[in-house]
Amino acid sequence: KAGVTQTPRYLIKTRGQQVTLSCSPISGHRSVSWYQQTPGQGLQFLFEYFSETQRNKGNFPGRFSGRQFSNSRSEMNVSTLELGDSALYLCASSLSGGVGNEQFFGPGTRLTVL
Amino acid sequence: AQSVTQPDIHITVSEGASLELRCNYSYGATPYLFWYVQSPGQGLQLLLKYFSGDTLVQGIKGFEAEFKRSQSSFNLRKPSVHWSDAAEYFCAVGARSNDYKLSFGAGTTVTVRA
Numbered sequence: 001k002a003g004v005t006q007t008p009r010y011l012i013k014t015r016g017q018q019v020t021l022s023c024s025p026i027s028g029h030r031s032v033s034w035y036q037q038t039p040g041q042g043l044q045f046l047f048e049y050f051s052e053t054q055r056n057k058g059n060f061p062g063r064f065s066g067r068q069f070s071n072s073r074s075e076m077n078v079s080t081l082e083l084g085d086s087a088l089y090l091c092a093s094s095l096s097g098g099v100g101n102e103q104f105f106g107p108g109t110r111l112t113v114l
Numbered sequence: 115a116q117s118v119t120q121p122d123i124h125i126t127v128s129e130g131a132s133l134e135l136r137c138n139y140s141y142g143a144t145p146y147l148f149w150y151v152q153s154p155g156q157g158l159q160l161l162l163k164y165f166s167g168d169t170l171v172q173g174i175k176g177f178e179a180e181f182k183r184s185q186s187s188f189n190l191r192k193p194s195v196h197w198s199d200a201a202e203y204f205c206a207v208g209a210r211s212n213d214y215k216l217s218f219g220a221g222t223t224v225t226v227r228a
Contacts, residue, residue: 004157033216035216042218042219043216043218043221044218045215045216048215056215058215090157090158092157092158100165103160103216104160105150105157106157107157108157
């Protein structure tokens, strides 16, 4: 069974631009969560989607948004990029969400904002 | 809200020696507890988890962890480390009342010397 895939693996953007990251969950998984990982703040929860609905959201500004499609694939978008948005963005999928279901993480997208 | 503290930022251990990584959590009830490992350039891999029952849990790669309610701790151990155990280790907690997100500790980097 294929794992969680994230595209692209690396991105370089400049301040003010916007970016879209993609996550394809493991087949059959309907929940997708996004996390931001930085050296200073560590791993922080962004949001979680299940059946195309956002169920939970972390403490991030409105510039961070996401969506989920009917095939469970998810995208997250960051508008008006800031230098501080440079991070590794991790996506995790699980069968139905909830920490009772194991979350499987993808390799991440490394975003660099110049 | 739940939180996690990993007191040790970096640990160096000799190959074949034992390893213990500390994790303390803050939560009003019994949380869901996890240990993840992250190798350079990779996503997170679940080592083990505690939901309820036996407080000593066994995981993959020879790791085990013990939940101690009185100390709010969930320390990870391995009797004999291998060079391949060099990685960053994250303790995470999920709240039973809001179970769609994980709160992670800052991580402990493990270096294994020959």
